[in-house]
Amino acid sequence: MLTGIKVAFVGGDARIIEVIRYMIDKDATVALIGFDEIVKQFQGVDHIKAVTPESFADADVVVLPVAGTDERGVIEANYSPHPIVLTDEHFAAMPKHCKIVTGIARKYLEDACEKYQLSLIKLMELDEVAILNSIPTAEGAIQLAIQHTDITIHGSNSIVLGFGRCGITLSRMLAALGSHVKVGARKPADLARIQEMNLEAFGVGDLALHIGEADMIFNTIPALILNADMLSRMPRSCVVIDIASKPGGTDFRFAERRGIKAILAPSLPGIVAPKTAGQIIAKTLGRLLRKQESSWGNEA
Template structure:
């Protein structure tokens, strides 16, 4: 249980509602910042402004999956209030306070480091990423069905990258009857693709490998689907880019060429916010329980 642990949840989308529910079940004391337009009332949680709470009493800060933007502004779907997280605010927290975010950026890294606090990026964890690959795959299948005029069965699909998402996407499209080829750089990934019964190719051969594909699914967060690569694709090819913004595709050239290219990061929160929220909530609750246990052992 998290009895008497004071957690500030700052901003977020529908996924954060599952986090709130889970932490209330564990008896945490919650301050909800950026939720003033949320109709649902939660016993054990208070909707407050950031300047209304005692910062020195906060044991943990939970940010949205997106963290902050480059100026420290936090996304607040359930409020018109602009919430900005600063180094000054973090510095006022107790030294044991931990900041949890889905992802980070230069701004957030800097203010946490300068405040000498710990930052945990949930989406860097294998468990979160693997669980999240499930709704990501379902969302990708949905997008391919919506934006093509052929069946996935018997289509030619190129998946770029064999990370945690790439592996799930490649396996699922193959299970639906697609002819799947997977591009990777590491020799161990090439070996794994072969073991999975799929067709491997090295990313240096990408221009040659896209000449006959129907769908290209990119999971690599670097520019790999370049203008040169797109110029070799058939005109009907659909590109679905699952990499974090700005993606790994030259979207300008794709539009110029008339090839449909969709940037689709954060699919779990779009297609299955409840499940995606439960994934985050379960991992977060475990981390907070470990934090509390560690604190009690050192007191």
């Protein structure tokens, strides 16, 4: 249980709703900021309308959206008609023991936590979150491919670029559906693992040798790998699903000019399976808070 721990939620999407429910069930003291439109769904929470520094003065944990803040401190708040901006005054008011929880962190948030000596937890960098999160990501990417092609996954020629957590899960799912899967990676160990999985491995530097036969390409590499030269080599019927973080790894301007369907689709778990994605976040956060709970009472 998390009795006695005060958790302040600041904005977010449907994934955060599951985290709020989890915290209430575990008896945490919950404050909601930026949930004006749905706050009535929750019983026994503190609804904060005006976001002042005092709102954070007694918070043990501040939970931000998965995307954190932008470079101006703006928070994504899907359930509030008003924008939320975290400023220096807000961070300065947080207790030194306060934990800031986010999915990813841009420079603005990292700098603020460093300046005010606040612990920053980036959940999407934790394997236990990222690996499980790759499941709805892969399912969502395949769903998009099905929607935007006129062929089946079974029997198709697919290319997966990158062999990280999402690349591994996606390659396995495509193969299970009967696709002929080629996977591009850089590390020799990854290329060996791809072969062990009975998939066709190639170095990303050799992409030009394989791209001409692709029916669909799934990119997970956050660098411009599908540039104009590569796009000019692929069939116009090929569909590109780019799940790398913004701005992705595709020249979308040239893809449109050439008539190739290319879709940038980051944050798929929050779109296709927000309940599952939220539960993954909630369970991991609960474990981390229980681990830290005993030390909070002794911190200044």
